[in-house]
Amino acid sequence: MSSRYARQETLWGTSTQQRLRASTVAVIGAGGLGSPALLYLAGAGVGRILLFDDDLVSLSNLHRQVIHSTATVGQPKTESAAAALNALNPECTVEQFSRLTPDTALAQLRGADLIIDGTDNFYSRHLASWAAHELGIPHVWASLLGYDAQLTVFHSGHGPVYEDLFPTDPQVPSCSQAGVMGPVVGVAGSALAVEALKLLTGIGTPLIGTLGYYDSLAGTWEYIPVRAGGATPARPDNPTDVREIPEDATLIDVRTAPERATSLIPGSQHLPLDEILAGHNPPLNSEDLAVLYCASGLRSAQAVEALRARGFSNVYSLRGGIDAWQEHISELETEAAAAHRGDLETISLEELEAECGVED
CATH class of the missing domain: 3.40.50.720 (NAD(P)-binding Rossmann-like Domain)
Incomplete structure (x- = not known):
């Protein structure tokens, strides 16, 4: 033992x-x-x-x-x-x-x-x-x-x-x-x-x-x-990762107006989920590429399902929603700060004096 x-x-x-x-x-x-x-x-x-x-x-x-x-x-x-x-x-x-x-x-x-x-x-x-x-x-x-x-x-x-x-x-x-x-x-x-x-x-x-x-x-x-109800798990579609949003994609925010007033992804359009579920469509052609986002990915997935049922075949949900986007921005800022610290740590005295305009 x-x-x-x-x-x-x-x-x-x-x-x-x-x-x-x-x-x-x-x-x-x-x-x-x-x-x-x-x-x-x-x-x-x-x-x-x-x-x-x-x-x-x-x-x-x-x-x-x-x-x-x-x-x-x-x-x-x-x-x-x-x-x-x-x-x-x-x-x-x-x-x-x-x-x-x-x-x-x-x-x-x-x-x-x-x-x-x-x-x-x-x-x-x-x-x-x-x-x-x-x-x-x-x-x-x-x-x-x-x-x-x-x-x-x-x-x-x-x-x-x-x-x-x-x-x-x-x-x-x-x-x-x-x-x-x-x-x-x-x-x-x-x-x-x-x-x-x-x-x-x-x-x-x-x-x-x-x-x-x-x-x-x-x-x-x-x-x-909890009883089995006969549900069969289905293979889920791949959501769009925040690091992989195509440049030509239209970003659509499906959150409420008060939520959007607190934070948003720059350049995104706004069409709340309840309007989509009520039958309103985004200003897109059926083949246009669009990435939908909400707070965490739940409502955007529902919106994607509704739009695909109406013929919008190229719409996707943002994995993790705006929470993931904000975390990604924070990561980028942290990496940039770390890189800047690294630059400062390796700068020579002569370079520092030149940068600051120090003369003999």
């Missing part, structure tokens, strides 16, 4: 520990939910982790994304998380992927025993649901807002799938809009790891067909039965 795993091997024995060593877990998202899940899975002795995230470590997220540190701000989250996991348990192999897409998902996830969904947007959740359905593996999911969290295990053919619980995407604000308490994210992320370990080891009863609801202010968990 290895001293590293001695306390948990006492619970489930050497053969179960060896099963963990031979297991592969895919974790989508190295943020608030993924952070504790990753740490506990690597610490428990999971042999291989497939880690997906295309974001950078941000200072404003450290209060809940505990796998990262101030020293890794600006680094890719996958690199920061992989380094932390290697420091915790070098016996765990971590494979890094910048992004999961419909074109690559099945090949990259093949061989995983389950998917942990630590994402914060509906597109990625539908993608995880579709991939889990196609591969026949469990989809361990949690979401949170403010002081509350939800948790369940989806498993196509054995219980509900994500689309059974959410036939249409709910209109809820993102964490950046509504705020979130860090420890609540930690509770939910740790619970994700518990469900994963139950599935991998065969102990206990996974939350298949049961939704756990955590109210942190009351300190209570409530469990709600």
Whole structure:
């Protein structure tokens, strides 16, 4: 018995520990939910982790994304998380992927025993649901807002799938809009790891067909039965990434007028979602390229669906919405400031004197 795993091997024995060593877990998202899940899975002795995230470590997220540190701000989250996991348990192999897409998902996830969904947007959740359905593996999911969290295990053919619980995407604000308490994210992320370990080891009863609801202010968990409704996860379309908006695309803001008054993407047009759903069309030809955006990508995806049904074949939703755009601008400003500091650090005394007009 290895001293590293001695306390948990006492619970489930050497053969179960060896099963963990031979297991592969895919974790989508190295943020608030993924952070504790990753740490506990690597610490428990999971042999291989497939880690997906295309974001950078941000200072404003450290209060809940505990796998990262101030020293890794600006680094890719996958690199920061992989380094932390290697420091915790070098016996765990971590494979890094910048992004999961419909074109690559099945090949990259093949061989995983389950998917942990630590994402914060509906597109990625539908993608995880579709991939889990196609591969026949469990989809361990949690979401949170403010002081509350939800948790369940989806498993196509054995219980509900994500689309059974959410036939249409709910209109809820993102964490950046509504705020979130860090420890609540930690509770939910740790619970994700518990469900994963139950599935991998065969102990206990996974939350298949049961939704756990955590109210942190009351300190209570409530469990709600969820039934399979016959939904079949569909392959989602690729949204447009903020870094890849074509120069010739028309940008259309589908938020409300008060939202647009607070912030907007320069050069964008305005057509609120409720007007689109009421039948109003943007001033485009049916083949014109347009990228629609909202706060987080939810309403723009609805608008795209409505417009495509009316023959606009070349309209797309901006992944992450204006939140992603603002984060991208912040990243560019940070990179520019870092580059400027680097220039100052390497400037010679003579160059500095010349720059400042200093004479002998």
